[in-house]
Amino acid sequence: xxxxxxxxxxxxxxxxxxxxxxxxxxxxxxxxxxxxxxxxxxxxxxxxxxxxxxxxxxxxxxxxxxxxxxxxxxxxxxxxxxxxxxxxxxxxxxxxxxxxxxxxxxxxxxxxxxxxxxxxxxxxxxxxxxxxxxxxxxxxxxxxxxxxxxxxxxxxxxxxxxxxxxxxxxxxxxxxxxxxxxxxxxxxxxxxxxxxxxxxxxxxxxxxxxxxxxxxxxxxxxxxxxxxxxxxxxxxxxxxxxxxxxxxxxxxxxxxxxxxxxxxxxxxxxxxxxxx
Numbered sequence: 001x002x003x004x005x006x007x008x009x010x011x012x013x014x015x016x017x018x019x020x021x022x023x024x025x026x027x028x029x030x031x032x033x034x035x036x037x038x039x040x041x042x043x044x045x046x047x048x049x050x051x052x053x054x055x056x057x058x059x060x061x062x063x064x065x066x067x068x069x070x071x072x073x074x075x076x077x078x079x080x081x082x083x084x085x086x087x088x089x090x091x092x093x094x095x096x097x098x099x100x101x102x103x104x105x106x107x108x109x110x111x112x113x114x115x116x117x118x119x120x121x122x123x124x125x126x127x128x129x130x131x132x133x134x135x136x137x138x139x140x141x142x143x144x145x146x147x148x149x150x151x152x153x154x155x156x157x158x159x160x161x162x163x164x165x166x167x168x169x170x171x172x173x174x175x176x177x178x179x180x181x182x183x184x185x186x187x188x189x190x191x192x193x194x195x196x197x198x199x200x201x202x203x204x205x206x207x208x209x210x211x212x213x214x215x216x217x218x219x220x221x222x223x224x225x226x227x228x229x230x231x232x233x234x235x236x237x238x239x240x241x242x243x244x245x246x247x248x249x250x251x252x253x254x255x256x257x258x259x260x261x262x263x264x265x266x267x268x269x270x271x272x273x274x275x276x
Contacts, residue, residue, distance in 0.1 A: 001019075001023070001026050001027070001130045001131060002026075002027045002128065002129045002130045002131070003016075003019060003026055003027065003028045003029075003129065003130065003131045003132075003133065004028075004029055004031070004126045004129040004131070004132050004133070005028065005029070005030045005031070005132075005133040005135055006030075006031050006120050006126075006132070006133065006134055006135060006136045006142065007030075007031070007032065007133075007134070007135035007136035007137060007140075008030045008031075008032035008034075008100070008104070008114050008116070008135075009100070009135055009136075009137065010044070010099065010100070010103060011135045012030055012133060012135030012136075013030070013100075013103040013104070013106075013107050014058075014061075014103070015133060015135065016028050016030055016107050016110075016112045017058060017061060017103075017106060017107050017110060017112070018057065018058060020107070020110045020111060020112055021058070021110065024110075024111070028112045029112070029113055029115065029126075030107070030112060030113070030114045030115065031114075031115050031118045031120045031126065032114055032115065032116050032117075032118065033117065033118065033119040033120070033136075034116065034117070035116055035117055036101075036104065036114075036116045037097070037101075039096050039097045039100055040096075041096045041163055041198075042095065042096060042163065042164070042165035042192060042196070042197075042198040043093050043094065043095055043096060043165075043190060043191075043192030043196075043197070043198035044093060044094055044095075044096050044099050044192070045091055045092070045093040045173060045190055045192075045198075046069070046091065046092050046093065047089075047090070047091055048089075048090035048091065048092070051066070051092060061106060064102065064106060065094070065099070065102060066092075068094055068098060068099075068102065069092040069093065069094050070092060070093045070094070070190075070191050070192055070193060070194070071090070071091070071092045072090070072091060072092075072171065072172040072173065072190075072191075073087065073088075073089075073090050074086055074087045074088070074089055074090075074172055075089045075091065075172055075173045075174070075175070076171075076172045076173070076174040076175070077174070077175050077176075077177075078174060078175070078176040078177065078178075079177050080177070080178055080179060085172070089173075091172075091173045091190070093173075093190050093191065093192040093198070094192055094193075095192050095193055095196070098193075121141070123142075158204070158205040159202055159203065159204055159205065160202070160203055160204075160205060160208045161200060161201060161202040161203075162200070162201050163198070163199075163200050164198070164199040164200070164201070165196055165197070165198060165199070166189075166196070166197050166198075166199045167195060167196060167197075168197055168199075169191045169194060169195060169196070169197055170189050170190055170191050170197045171191070172190070173188075173189075173190040174187075174188075174189050174190065175187075175188055176188075176189065180211075182207050182210040182211040183203060183204060183206060183207025183210060183211070184203070184204070184207060185201060185202075185203055185207070186201070186202045186203070187199060187200065187201050187202075188200040188202070
């Protein structure tokens with residue numbers, strides 16, 4: 001079977017690996033618009049249950065990835081200054097670029113070529129194929145062009161969020177709720193390597209708008225997003241924070257599709273559903 005995959009994210013790479021192992025005669029090519037050493041975001045997290053699924057479907061890939069994962073046996077919920085650990089919820093994490101780099105090698109060793117820095121804008125550009133896989137993200141033009149056939153609907157949600165990396169290493173996957181004069185800030189954070197963590201901050205739109213006119217902005221001398229960051233990153237004092245950059249040496253950056261620069265790099269949630 002001639003298979004062409006558009007997008008070399010984890011989903012496209014994993015599909016390629018499974019199909020090639022199922023039948024090594026499959027002719028599979030992956031197209032990726034970004035360079036090999038570029039991504040956006042910081043960490044990726046897996047539940048123990050997700051890793052069990054991975055082990056069941058591809059034990060070789062499971063053993064290949066697990067030595068590179070950070071692990072912890074519980075999650076933590078924080079409400080203001082009260083911490084509540086919840087045992088029995090194991091999770092693991094890894095840097096996004098490290099995960100991609102490992103998976104690039106894995107599929108290439110299986111004989112699947114990846115054509116980096118290759119932008120595909122139409123099916124005609126890849127020629128004949130028995131199967132075309134649209135693994136090119138939430139803003140996939142393949143999905144957009146075939147929404148009626150696929151029964152796909154899109155529901156844009158109003159919350160704002162920002163994705164940080166920080167040098168503060170958290171002990172577990174943590175969900176923090178902090179009440180402020182502007183509203184509630186929610187942070188989702190976890191360690192993805194011994195010296196780095198992901199730190200995602202989410203607020204409702206009303207909170208974001210109130211914070212935009214709060215005193216933090218004037219104290220910091222910035223009319224936009226820096227004040228929101230001051231509210232959101234309490235607990236990170238003394239640690240460096242990075243936003244919207246590539247984890248490896250912070251050398252290359254690729255923005256999220258349809259990202260909006262809302263004074264702090266926030267993006268809207270996009271929920272894509274397939275009917276039936």
